[in-house]
Amino acid sequence: MSRKKENETPAKTPINSKKAAGDRLAKTRLLGIAEMLYSQFENETVPSVSLPSRTKTNLEYSNSSDVWVYGDRESERSAKTVKGAFQLLKTTYATDFLLKEHLAQNRGSTLRELYYISEGWDAAKFKEQAESDRLIEDLELLTRLQREFFHMRPEEDGATLFGPLKICEQTKRGERTIHCQKDVGEGGYQIPFNVENIEFKAHDASMVLAIETGGMYARLIENGFDEKYNAILVHLKGQPARSTRRIIKRINEELAIPVAVFTDGDPWSYRIFASVAYGAIKSAHLSEYMATPQAKFLGLQPSDIVEYELATDKLTEQDISALRSELADPRFESGYWKDQIELQLSIGKKAEQQAFAGKGLDFVTEVYLPNRLKEVELL
Amino acid sequence: MSRKKENETPAKTPINSKKAAGDRLAKTRLLGIAEMLYSQFENETVPSVSLPSRTKTNLEYSNSSDVWVYGDRESERSAKTVKGAFQLLKTTYATDFLLKEHLAQNRGSTLRELYYISEGWDAAKFKEQAESDRLIEDLELLTRLQREFFHMRPEEDGATLFGPLKICEQTKRGERTIHCQKDVGEGGYQIPFNVENIEFKAHDASMVLAIETGGMYARLIENGFDEKYNAILVHLKGQPARSTRRIIKRINEELAIPVAVFTDGDPWSYRIFASVAYGAIKSAHLSEYMATPQAKFLGLQPSDIVEYELATDKLTEQDISALRSELADPRFESGYWKDQIELQLSIGKKAEQQAFAGKGLDFVTEVYLPNRLKEVELL
Numbered sequence: 027m028s029r030k031k032e033n034e035t036p037a038k039t040p041i042n043s044k045k046a047a048g049d050r051l052a053k054t055r056l057l058g059i060a061e062m063l064y065s066q067f068e069n070e071t072v073p074s075v076s077l078p079s080r081t082k083t084n085l086e087y088s089n090s091s092d093v094w095v096y097g098d099r100e101s102e103r104s105a106k107t108v109k110g111a112f113q114l115l116k117t118t119y120a121t122d123f124l125l126k127e128h129l130a131q132n133r134g135s136t137l138r139e140l141y142y143i144s145e146g147w148d149a150a151k152f153k154e155q156a157e158s159d160r161l162i163e164d165l166e167l168l169t170r171l172q173r174e175f176f177h178m179r180p181e182e183d184g185a186t187l188f189g190p191l192k193i194c195e196q197t198k199r200g201e202r203t204i205h206c207q208k209d210v211g212e213g214g215y216q217i218p219f220n221v222e223n224i225e226f227k228a229h230d231a232s233m234v235l236a237i238e239t240g241g242m243y244a245r246l247i248e249n250g251f252d253e254k255y256n257a258i259l260v261h262l263k264g265q266p267a268r269s270t271r272r273i274i275k276r277i278n279e280e281l282a283i284p285v286a287v288f289t290d291g292d293p294w295s296y297r298i299f300a301s302v303a304y305g306a307i308k309s310a311h312l313s314e315y316m317a318t319p320q321a322k323f324l325g326l327q328p329s330d331i332v333e334y335e336l337a338t339d340k341l342t343e344q345d346i347s348a349l350r351s352e353l354a355d356p357r358f359e360s361g362y363w364k365d366q367i368e369l370q371l372s373i374g375k376k377a378e379q380q381a382f383a384g385k386g387l388d389f390v391t392e393v394y395l396p397n398r399l400k401e402v403e404l405l
Numbered sequence: 406m407s408r409k410k411e412n413e414t415p416a417k418t419p420i421n422s423k424k425a426a427g428d429r430l431a432k433t434r435l436l437g438i439a440e441m442l443y444s445q446f447e448n449e450t451v452p453s454v455s456l457p458s459r460t461k462t463n464l465e466y467s468n469s470s471d472v473w474v475y476g477d478r479e480s481e482r483s484a485k486t487v488k489g490a491f492q493l494l495k496t497t498y499a500t501d502f503l504l505k506e507h508l509a510q511n512r513g514s515t516l517r518e519l520y521y522i523s524e525g526w527d528a529a530k531f532k533e534q535a536e537s538d539r540l541i542e543d544l545e546l547l548t549r550l551q552r553e554f555f556h557m558r559p560e561e562d563g564a565t566l567f568g569p570l571k572i573c574e575q576t577k578r579g580e581r582t583i584h585c586q587k588d589v590g591e592g593g594y595q596i597p598f599n600v601e602n603i604e605f606k607a608h609d610a611s612m613v614l615a616i617e618t619g620g621m622y623a624r625l626i627e628n629g630f631d632e633k634y635n636a637i638l639v640h641l642k643g644q645p646a647r648s649t650r651r652i653i654k655r656i657n658e659e660l661a662i663p664v665a666v667f668t669d670g671d672p673w674s675y676r677i678f679a680s681v682a683y684g685a686i687k688s689a690h691l692s693e694y695m696a697t698p699q700a701k702f703l704g705l706q707p708s709d710i711v712e713y714e715l716a717t718d719k720l721t722e723q724d725i726s727a728l729r730s731e732l733a734d735p736r737f738e739s740g741y742w743k744d745q746i747e748l749q750l751s752i753g754k755k756a757e758q759q760a761f762a763g764k765g766l767d768f769v770t771e772v773y774l775p776n777r778l779k780e781v782e783l784l
Contacts, residue, residue: 127766133627136620139762142716146763182619182642186595195590198627202590209588211574211581212602216565216592219623223591240561241515244598248512248577263561337521383518384525387506 055169074104092319134177186214189258291326293348328370434548453483471698513556565593568637670705672727
C-alpha cells in the first residue's frame, strides 16, 4: 500500500461565504431578467428573450473547455405571439418565486413542487411538469448559472462516494466535516443535491473511480480497492445525476485528481461514460460545469468480452441500433471507439461488469482493474 | 420545540460479538442442510427437502406476530426427478460457497455475482438469475434466517435516514459511531444492506416517519420537521428495500418508537404502506423480521383529495384494477380501507404527496401532518 501524506487543501474562501456569494450572484442575474423585460417595456419594444437552440445540430465542440456546448443558433420567446407572451409571463412568475421564496428565505423546492406551486399563478400555471422543467432550463441559460444556484432540487438523488477524501458540507443545520472513509458507514457518503455547498478539506487520493452498478461499488469497497490504490469510489447509479457529475468534475479540477469510469459493456453504458466525460445533449449548456473531458474509460470493453471469455448476453435490436447511432455521435468519434463498437456489432454480445465474478471475487480488483489502469496510464 | 433528554439505549451485547454470533448461527444452519442430505444418503433414502409453498393461497394471518406468513402447504424438492436432483445439486454448491467464501472469510457478494459465480459449477450452473435468487429464498426458508446472515447483498440500496438517532455501525473497516442528524450531510445517513450490523446507541425520537418520495423527504428536512417533532425521517424510495423495512422494524421493536407512513395517494403507494406494515407476499417468510404491524398510514388518503381540493391526475385503467384487487387483498381488509378505496374509485382521481406544495411550502408540515398525526394519535 503506497500511502503519501494526506494533502491539505486550504480553502481560499470559507464555505459559508462562498454560499452567500452564490446566492448574491443568483439574485443579481435573476433580477437582470426582470430588468431586461422592464426596460423593453419602457423603450416600447415588444418584450422578448433569446435562448440558444437546444438541438443536436446546434452542438459545437469547444476547444477551450474540451466539451460539446451549444452553438450560435438561437430561438426567441417573444410577446409578439400569444404562446410567447404566456412563456414570458411564466418566466416572470418563476423568477419572482425563486427570488422571494427561495433566495430571500434560504429555502428550496423540487422541480415537482414548482409545478404544483404554479397552481396559485392563475394564467401562468404550468400545464405539465415538462413545461416547468423546461422553464428552469431557460433560466439556467439566461443566467448562465446552474439551477442549484436557485435552490432547485431534483426529485431523487442517492449517489454515494467512498474514499480518502475529507469534506466540509454547509448544511441548513450548520457545517458538517466528514471523512468519506472514516466517518461514514459501509454505504458511504451521500452526495447532496447541491455540491457547491461542499468544500474539500484534505485528501489522500490518486484517482477517482466512477462505477456504474451498486454491486461493483460494494465489491470494490469490500476488496479494499480504495485503500490499496488511494481511490475515491463514486457510485454512478446508472445514468449519473447532475450532483454526481459535478462532484467528479470538481474533484478533478480543484484537486487535480484523474478520473476513470468503469461500466457494463453495452451501448447504454458507453453513454454513461460519455455523459461523465463530455456531457449530455439535453444539458449541453452545463457541460463546462459538469463534464470531465480527461475522464478515461476503463471498460467493460467489447475486446474484454473476447479476451476474458466473459459470460454474455446477446445484443438486442435496441442495443444494435444504439451502437449504430453511437458510430455517428460526435462524442464517440475516435479510432478507439470505432474499433470497439464495430467489434461488438460483429460478435453480437454484451457483458456486465459483475460478470468478472465468474473468475472469482478478487479477479476484478487483482487483475482486471490494475491492468486497465496501467493501459490508460493511471498506474 | 419539546425536547426530552436523549434516551441511552445500552447494548446487551457489543455489536461485534453480535455479528460473530450471527455468523456462527448461519454456519450451523447451513451445515445442517448438508448434514440432512448426508444422512438421507446414509439411510439410503432418496434425498429431498421440503419447503413452504410460496403462493397467495398459502398466506395465513399469524395472531402471535400480527403479520401474514406462509401456511402449512409444502412443496418438495426431491432427487426422484431429474429437475429435483439438479435443484439439490445447486443447493449444495451454493451452501458450500456461502460457507467457504462468505462466512469463513468474512466476505459477501451480490445476488447478481452469485449467478455469475455459478459458471464454475459445471452441471450446477444457474440458467438465469431468477433461479439463483429463488435458491437463496429456499435457503432462507430452510435455515429460518435472512439472506443477510449469509452476507448476500442486493444490487442497489440507497435509502437514507435523518433524525435524532445515534447508531454504531460495525463495518469491515471497524466501528463507526454516527449521529443521524449531527454527523451527516443534508443527504442523511445511508442505510447499509445489512442493518443487523447496526447498534442503536441513543435517541431523542418520539416517532419514525417513513416517506415515499425524495422530494417530500427533503421538504421535511428543510422545514425542520425532524427537530420540531423529534421524528426519525426515513426515505422509502418507492417500494422499500429489505434493509429499509428491517431498520424501521428494529427501531419500532427495540426502541418502542411508533411508526407512521406517508406516501402518494394511489394504489401502488398503498402497497408500499402494506409492505412496511404487513410484509410482501413474495417474502412472507420474512414478515416477522421486516413488517411493523403497528405502523400507521397517514396518507395521502383519497378523502384528503376531496377535503383539501388537491391537484390530481385521473386514475388509469391499471390504477383502477389495482384498487379493485386491493379490495380483495387480506392486508386491506378493514372498514377504513374499504371506504377510502371505494371513495377513490368513485372520484376517479389520484394525487401525489408533493401536491400539497400548491398550498405553500409549509402547508404539509404546519397543517396536514400535525392534523393527521393527531388523528392517528401519534401527537
